[in-house]
Amino acid sequence: MAKPIESGVRREPNRATIVALGSILPVLLLGGWQLAGDMGWISTLLFPTPLTIAETFVRLVSGGELWMHLRISFVRAALGFALGTGLGLFFGLLVGLFRRAERSLDPSIQMIRMIPHLAVAPLFVLWFGIGEESKVLLIAKGAFFPLYINTFLGIRGADNKLFEVARVLGFSRAKQVMRLVIPSALPNILLGVRLSLGVAWLGLVVAELIASTSGIGYMMSDARQFNKTPVVFVGIILFALVGVLVDVFVRLLERRLLHWREGYKG
Amino acid sequence: MSQSRADQLDIRHVSKTFITQKGSVHALDDVSLRVREGEFITLIGPSGCGKSTLLKIVAGLDDSYEGDVLLEGRRVAGPGIDKGFVFQEPRLFPWLTVERNIAADLSLRDPGVRKRVDELIELVRLQGFAKAYPRELSGGMAQRVAIARALLRSPKVLLLDEPFGALDAFTRAHMQEVLLDVWQTNRTTMLFVTHDIDEAVFLANRIVIMRPRPGSIRGVIVNDLPYPRKKASSAFQEMRFRVLSEFEKPEEPVAADWAGL
Numbered sequence: 201m202a203k204p205i206e207s208g209v210r211r212e213p214n215r216a217t218i219v220a221l222g223s224i225l226p227v228l229l230l231g232g233w234q235l236a237g238d239m240g241w242i243s244t245l246l247f248p249t250p251l252t253i254a255e256t257f258v259r260l261v262s263g264g265e266l267w268m269h270l271r272i273s274f275v276r277a278a279l280g281f282a283l284g285t286g287l288g289l290f291f292g293l294l295v296g297l298f299r300r301a302e303r304s305l306d307p308s309i310q311m312i313r314m315i316p317h318l319a320v321a322p323l324f325v326l327w328f329g330i331g332e333e334s335k336v337l338l339i340a341k342g343a344f345f346p347l348y349i350n351t352f353l354g355i356r357g358a359d360n361k362l363f364e365v366a367r368v369l370g371f372s373r374a375k376q377v378m379r380l381v382i383p384s385a386l387p388n389i390l391l392g393v394r395l396s397l398g399v400a401w402l403g404l405v406v407a408e409l410i411a412s413t414s415g416i417g418y419m420m421s422d423a424r425q426f427n428k429t430p431v432v433f434v435g436i437i438l439f440a441l442v443g444v445l446v447d448v449f450v451r452l453l454e455r456r457l458l459h460w461r462e463g464y465k466g
Numbered sequence: 467m468s469q470s471r472a473d474q475l476d477i478r479h480v481s482k483t484f485i486t487q488k489g490s491v492h493a494l495d496d497v498s499l500r501v502r503e504g505e506f507i508t509l510i511g512p513s514g515c516g517k518s519t520l521l522k523i524v525a526g527l528d529d530s531y532e533g534d535v536l537l538e539g540r541r542v543a544g545p546g547i548d549k550g551f552v553f554q555e556p557r558l559f560p561w562l563t564v565e566r567n568i569a570a571d572l573s574l575r576d577p578g579v580r581k582r583v584d585e586l587i588e589l590v591r592l593q594g595f596a597k598a599y600p601r602e603l604s605g606g607m608a609q610r611v612a613i614a615r616a617l618l619r620s621p622k623v624l625l626l627d628e629p630f631g632a633l634d635a636f637t638r639a640h641m642q643e644v645l646l647d648v649w650q651t652n653r654t655t656m657l658f659v660t661h662d663i664d665e666a667v668f669l670a671n672r673i674v675i676m677r678p679r680p681g682s683i684r685g686v687i688v689n690d691l692p693y694p695r696k697k698a699s700s701a702f703q704e705m706r707f708r709v710l711s712e713f714e715k716p717e718e719p720v721a722a723d724w725a726g727l
Contacts, residue, residue: 292570295554310500354684354712361555362557363558364553364557364558364560365553365570366615367527367544367545368525368527368549368550368551369547369570369571369615370545370546370547370571370619371570371571375571379559379570379571380559383559383561384561386561460560460561460599460600460601461560461601462563466615
């Protein structure tokens with residue numbers, strides 16, 4: 201086989217190298233942590249060693265407890281996310297497309313946006329009880345705004361020159377929305393989806409820590425009361441893992457839907 | 467071109483004043499022009515002579531003017547598919563492939579549309595690029611997509627606003643040939659704005675020369691050189707001089723210009 205010409209071409213590092221580069225820091229950190237715990241430099245009650253956490257994780261998985269909590273949390277987050285982003289998209293489109301809707305709705309929506317989660321959480325519990333409704337609604341409230349704002353921005357950022365083209369080609373109002381407004385707002389909409397996912401996740405923790413008898417958040421606050429620190433760590437790691445997985449999914453979606461764009465890749 | 471054929475496009479005493487915060491600009495002053503079906507007209511003049519403004523008025527994109535624009539006897543009321551428009555930039559939808567850009571709001575699943583799109587891709591010489599995205603195209607290719615898109619709806623008149631202005635000289639020469647090809651195949655009436663004299667002489671049956679401040683028609687030159695035209699031929703150069711000398715003809719003095727000072 202002929203040797204590839206290397207001059208002037210930046211060689212792409214192979215997969216293994218990329219993974220190795222990315223794992224240097226976490227591996228060092230975990231190793232140091234394990235060592236510090238074993239040597240008694242840090243309190244294993246406050247900082248259980250990675251191995252203890254792993255053992256706890258395995259125990260919780262094999263006991264079926266973890267799956268139960270995870271499933272409940274996931275369903276809550278998914279419902280809240282679907283409700284919040286559904287409404288966010290609807291109102292974002294409405295306010296983005298119609299000036300009159302913007303004038304009458306946007307100021308109120310912006311006001312509600314500024315109210316922090318923690319401030320309304322007790323009120324939600326009072327209104328909707330400690331059942332699923334209050335949690336789902338709290339998550340939905342969080343997920344609503346990023347998508348709402350980004351959909352609005354995406355629509356208003358549509359290129360005016362393309363609207364002129366649509367007029368010349370005689371697009372109907374519906375076609376204008378479907379073929380021009382939504383596609384050009386799509387990058388922003390997907391960004392909104394990603395941000396909404398993050399906020400939905402956050403809302404889930406708030407909801408489950410405040411009033412709940414199940415879910416990952418409950419598992420964590422319950423463990424905290426009994427000083428079962430490893431379980432708290434397992435909960436944190438789970439939140440991070442599921443968060444990353446969902447984000448990867450959205451990014452795949454982004455790549456599929458936005459492959460027509462050519463961006464800077466570094 | 468038979469003289470008996472009725473005027474397809476009739477521009478009657480069109481005037482236009484832009485009103486801005488700093489005052490008003492008289493962009494067009496009493497412009498009248500009659501265009502017969504199948505004619506290739508180029509509008510040429512320095513920047514600020516209102517040629518693009520006139521084109522937008524004919525397209526129906528601008529409706530605040532005085533006078534009348536009639537297309538086949540009917541007053542133009544807003545943009546529509548009977549008037550194709552090619553902008554200075556291609557203005558393609560970046561999320562659509564070449565073939566879907568040409569189809570735009572029409573569905574490629576419609577066999578009639580499919581057939582027309584394929585024909586147009588061949589006409590503008592883009593075979594093999596049907597599935598490409600705009601970012602993968604050169605400027606000339608993108609502009610050919612824009613021309614095909616404007617032609618798909620079989621407009622009565624195609625309006626082109628300096629469509630090749632941003633292209634390099636070689637691409638531009640190629641595009642001019644493609645456009646003549648399209649015109650000779652479809653016999654669509656063309657109204658072509660340019661500031662390039664060679665381009666105007668190469669393409670048009672009639673060259674409309676405009677002057678600025680206020681924008682108005684200075685003269686019309688009938689260009690009956692046979693197609694295909696050779697830019698290096700002496701007949702072509704002669705026609706070019708005729709257009710140039712029209713620009714250099716002294717203006718009749720305008721007393722009002724001095725009176726105000």
